[in-house]
Amino acid sequence: MMPNPVTNTWTLTLVRIRLAMRNRAFFFFSLVMPLAFLFFFVPVFAKGREQWIAYILGAVLTLSVMGSFWGLSVQLVTFREQGILRRFRLAPLGAGPMLASSILSNYLMILPTVFVEILVCRWIFHMRTWGNLWALLVLVTFGSAAFAAFGLIVASVTNTMQETQMINNLIWTGFLFLSGASVPLAAFPLWIQRVSFFLPATYLATGLESATTNLATFGEVAEDVTALAIGILVAFEISRQLFRWEPEAKAPTRAKLWVLAAMVPFLAFGIYENATGRRLARIQRDFMHLSGEPQQVAPPSR
Amino acid sequence: MGEPIIQAEKLFKNYGAVAALRGVSFAVEEGEVFGLLGPNGAGKTTTVEILEGMRTPDSGLARVCGLDPERAGTQFKQKIGAVLQSTSLPDKLRVHEAIELFAQFYNRRSDTVQLLRRFQLDEKRGAFYSQLSGGQKQRLALAMALVNDPQVVFLDEPTAGLDPQVRREIYTIIEELKREKKTVLLTTHYIEEAERLCDRVAIVDYGRVIALGTPRELKDKSAGTTRIEVRLAKPMTDGALAHLEGVADCREFGGTYVLHSRRPPQTIVALVKQLESEENELQSLEMFSPSLEDVFIELTGRRLRD
Numbered sequence: 001m002m003p004n005p006v007t008n009t010w011t012l013t014l015v016r017i018r019l020a021m022r023n024r025a026f027f028f029f030s031l032v033m034p035l036a037f038l039f040f041f042v043p044v045f046a047k048g049r050e051q052w053i054a055y056i057l058g059a060v061l062t063l064s065v066m067g068s069f070w071g072l073s074v075q076l077v078t079f080r081e082q083g084i085l086r087r088f089r090l091a092p093l094g095a096g097p098m099l100a101s102s103i104l105s106n107y108l109m110i111l112p113t114v115f116v117e118i119l120v121c122r123w124i125f126h127m128r129t130w131g132n133l134w135a136l137l138v139l140v141t142f143g144s145a146a147f148a149a150f151g152l153i154v155a156s157v158t159n160t161m162q163e164t165q166m167i168n169n170l171i172w173t174g175f176l177f178l179s180g181a182s183v184p185l186a187a188f189p190l191w192i193q194r195v196s197f198f199l200p201a202t203y204l205a206t207g208l209e210s211a212t213t214n215l216a217t218f219g220e221v222a223e224d225v226t227a228l229a230i231g232i233l234v235a236f237e238i239s240r241q242l243f244r245w246e247p248e249a250k251a252p253t254r255a256k257l258w259v260l261a262a263m264v265p266f267l268a269f270g271i272y273e274n275a276t277g278r279r280l281a282r283i284q285r286d287f288m289h290l291s292g293e294p295q296q297v298a299p300p301s302r
Numbered sequence: 303m304g305e306p307i308i309q310a311e312k313l314f315k316n317y318g319a320v321a322a323l324r325g326v327s328f329a330v331e332e333g334e335v336f337g338l339l340g341p342n343g344a345g346k347t348t349t350v351e352i353l354e355g356m357r358t359p360d361s362g363l364a365r366v367c368g369l370d371p372e373r374a375g376t377q378f379k380q381k382i383g384a385v386l387q388s389t390s391l392p393d394k395l396r397v398h399e400a401i402e403l404f405a406q407f408y409n410r411r412s413d414t415v416q417l418l419r420r421f422q423l424d425e426k427r428g429a430f431y432s433q434l435s436g437g438q439k440q441r442l443a444l445a446m447a448l449v450n451d452p453q454v455v456f457l458d459e460p461t462a463g464l465d466p467q468v469r470r471e472i473y474t475i476i477e478e479l480k481r482e483k484k485t486v487l488l489t490t491h492y493i494e495e496a497e498r499l500c501d502r503v504a505i506v507d508y509g510r511v512i513a514l515g516t517p518r519e520l521k522d523k524s525a526g527t528t529r530i531e532v533r534l535a536k537p538m539t540d541g542a543l544a545h546l547e548g549v550a551d552c553r554e555f556g557g558t559y560v561l562h563s564r565r566p567p568q569t570i571v572a573l574v575k576q577l578e579s580e581e582n583e584l585q586s587l588e589m590f591s592p593s594l595e596d597v598f599i600e601l602t603g604r605r606l607r608d
Contacts, residue, residue, distance in 0.1 A: 003407050011406045015399065022394040083390040087446075089356060090384050091407045092376035246356075 005097050012093075012101035013108070020109055029071065031113050034064045038117060042125050051213055051290050054131055055184070057121045058209030061136070062181040064113050065143040065208070066201055068106050069151030070168050076102065076155035077164045085245045095243035099236065103148040110144045135211040135221040142228040143204040149235030150200070153262050156242035157255045167259075175201035180209065186287030190280075197279055198263070198270030203227040206283060215286050223278075230265040238262050305368065307332045307454060307485050308353060313362035315348050315509075322348045323359070324509035330502075333483040335476070337500035339490055339594060341606050345509040346489035347387055350458050353487065354384050367453055380409055383452035385460050389443040393432035397423055400431065401445055408450035421445040421475070437468030444475055455479060457488045461495060473498060491606055493595045505598055512601050521592045523600075527551070527562035529590040530569060534559065535583040542580075546572040555605050562596060 003011075020026045038060045046052035079085050088098065118136075121127040154171070158164040176182050178192065179201030185193050196202045207224030210216030216224075238258050244251065273279040306329035315323040323345045330336040338346040351357040352364050355371030355378060364371055369378045391400055401418060405411045418424045421441040426434065434442065440460060447455055457476070461469040469492075476499050479486055490496055496503045497517045505513040505520070513520055527550050538559070544552040548565030563569040566589060577584060590596075598606050 002409055008407055011403065015395070015403055018399070019392050019394050079392070083386075083388060084392060086356075086386060087389055087391060090354065090379065090382075090386070091404055092379035093407055094376070 003092070005094065005100075008093055008097040009100045009104065012097055013105045016101055016105035017109060020105070026071075026109075029067065030064070030109060031116065034060055034067075034113055034117060035120065037063060038120055038125075042121070046125070050128055051292075053121055053125050053127045054129070054212040054214070055209055055286075055290055057117060057127065057131070058212035059181050059205065060117055061114060061140065061208045061212065062143075062179070062201070062205040063176075064110060064117065065140055065204060066147050066172075066175055066181065068110065068144050068148040069154065070172060072102050072106055072148050072151035073154040073158075073164050073168060074161070076152060077158060077161050080155070080244065081161060081247050083247055086247070089245040095240050095245075099149075099152050099239055099243065102152060103145050103236070106148045107141065107144045110140065114140050129214055131212040131214050132210075132216060132221070135216055136208065138221065138225055139204065139207045139211055139228070142225050142232065143208070146200060146228040146231040146235065147204070149232050149239060150262060152239035153235055153242065153259055156239050156244060157251045157259055159250045175199060178202070180205040180283070184287055184290070185283045193280060193283060194274050197273040198266055200228065200231050200263075200266050202279075203266075203269070206279065206286075210282070210286055213286060213289065215289060220282060227266065227269045231262070234265055235262045304332070306330055306365075307367060308336070308487055309363065309365040310349060310353065311363040313349060313352060313364065314360045315345075315352065315357065316360055322509055323352075323362075325362070326506070326509065326511055327362075328504045328511055328514060330485060330487060332485050334501045335480050335486040335488060335499055337488045337490060337496040337503040338506050339493070339496040339500075339503050339598075339606070340506035341491055341604070344506040346491075346506055347458055348509075349506070350384075350456050350487060350489055354382065354456050355379070380450060381453045382456065383447035383450060383454070384456040385440075385443045385447045385458060387458040387462070389439065389446075391431045391442075393430060395431050396427070397429050397431070397434070397442060398427040400442060401449060404446050405449040410450050412449055412451045414449065417445045417448060422471075437464055437471070440464060440468070440472065441475075444472065452484070454485045454487070457486060459489055459491070461490070461492065469495075493593050493606065496594055503594065505594070505601065507598075507602050513597060517594060520594055520597045523597055527564055527592060527596065528566045529592070529596050530561045530563055530566060530573075531586075531588045531590070532559045532561070532573065533557060533585040533587075534577070535585055536580075538580070538582065542576065543573070546576060548572075551600065553599065553603065560599065560605075562600070 041056045041060065042053055046056055154164060154167050158167055178196045179199055180196065181201060185196055185206065203224045207216065207221060210220060238261060242251065242255055242258055308330035311327050313323045313326040326345060326349050338349060340346050348357060352359050353366055353371055358372055366378065367381045371378055398418065401414045405414050418427055421444060423438065423441055423445060426438060444460065461472050476486065488499060500517060502516050503520060504511045543549065543559055543561060546569050548563040548569040549561050550564055551562040553560050561569065595606055
């Protein structure tokens with residue numbers, strides 16, 4: 001078959017998976033660490049409560065999926081700094097297949113981790129339900145692609161590995177603590193909950209937690225997926241435009257503002273969610289369900 | 303003669319305040335092995351990378367196979383093969399995987415098994431890239447440059463930093479390309495490489511082509527002088543040696559006196575007499591038949607490796 005962007009993307013995807021399989025760090029960060037979180041958090045926080053096991057599973061799945069942006073940005077910057085991308089530049093390839101293969105290979109490598117995490121919860125922690133598996137799969141798919149694309153933007157706007165790690169740490173900390181992935185959002189003051197609606201991680205975390213606890217309605221999942229899908233489109237196009245093959249090609253300072261541009265859709269979603277109060281109500285509902293309290297939908301306070 | 307397959311016309315390129323190219327022009331015919339010879343920083347790599355479509359000139363015209371390298375995109379890249387000054391691949395990529403991977407990007411593909419055999423990499427086919435020696439990595443880079451059976455091959459200092467034996471192996475490979483009538487643009491700062499491999503050579507210095515022709519034509523320009531390099535126990539002024547019999551030119555490079563002589567025997571006799579009269583001694587004396595190095599010295603007053 002004659003090569004085209006699709007076949008080139010697939011060829012690169014297979015090679016990237018093969019390379020990852022030969023990397024011990026990949027196994028540690030993508031499988032060992034998420035499972036370690038699961039084995040630590042479930043006994044400590046769930047204490048045998050069915051809904052909490054499912055909730056913690058949702059949170060750990062969020063961490064696994066969000067990790068995409070960290071791994072991909074570091075890999076792309078390493079390839080650029082080592083001059084590996086330069087060699088690929090000589091081949092009849094555009095930036096598109098290089099970036100798309102990063103996203104696709106990352107997704108295909110996340111799936112086994114996701115399944116192992118679900119199976120561990122079912123078989124070892126005796127979680128009785130599977131949750132909403134379809135919603136879960138769709139959210140993992142869109143979430144991994146969105147966060148991988150964010151990682152590619154970080155790689156495109158940073159000039160050195162040090163800079164990449166710094167920006168990653170900054171973003172990761174925000175995502176980790178303000179999205180509900182580590183602490184249930186409902187436990188935060190109201191203003192933090194409102195701020196969290198401007199973060200893409202919130203849509204993934206609330207989506208996955210609602211899917212594992214089987215509380216999400218079709219409309220709610222569709223809303224989370226829409227937010228992530230728009231995030232993918234915007235972030236992929238920005239990273240394609242900013243992509244640099246050459247180690248010495250430095251990103252101008254104004255390029256860093258493009259990271260903020262990728263957040264524009266979430267600014268719109270944040271305004272929408274704050275205005276309607278629907279997500280706020282959803283978070284309260286899920287939390288009350290977890291706490292075993294009667295399920296009332298709290299009126300959003302504006 | 304048809305349209306040249308590679309054409310560089312008045313290429314200018316600045317990196318900030320540094321002028322890397324100051325009007326480089328040359329043309330390469332199909333089937334020719336053309337060399338860009340010059341010291342480090344002369345502008346060879348910038349020229350080649352403009353022709354490969356990797357850099358944008360500030361002004362000037364670049365054409366390869368009738369296409370604009372920068373704008374023609376994948377159509378252009380299907381036609382060329384290239385070895386960069388330094389090639390890097392992922393450490394954990396195996397040799398056969400690297401060559402098969404790159405082959406899959408092209409419409410026209412060479413037999414990768416044969417390529418590995420031809421470049422003596424078949425025994426290393428399962429080795430990781432990180433496990434290869436410098437010479438093996440360079441042979442792999444050459445093999446990868448030929449996976450698409452390219453019309454034009456760019457080789458940017460393909461033997462730099464390699465030991466003499468590996469360098470000779472790579473010369474053999476380039477000679478094979480020459481026999482296959484491939485168009486090759488080669489950059490080098492090794493005189494013997496340019497003389498042995500190139501049909502024509504452009505000598506580049508400070509971003510300009512200062513001489514262009516076949517190695518024979520260029521050497522003929524050095525007026526058929528023999529280069530005599532001497533080291534002395536005590537330093538002498540350049541002028542003293544420049545007046546010896548038969549000497550056309552004399553320069554000093556780091557304690558070595560380089561004399562160009564039209565009558566070497568007479569020059570040596572006169573040198574010995576001069577040293578005796580000044581109670582000086584010869585530490586070493588070497589003679590070289592005219593080479594491109596002499597052309598470069600005559601044109602620039604510097605040695606290529608300076």
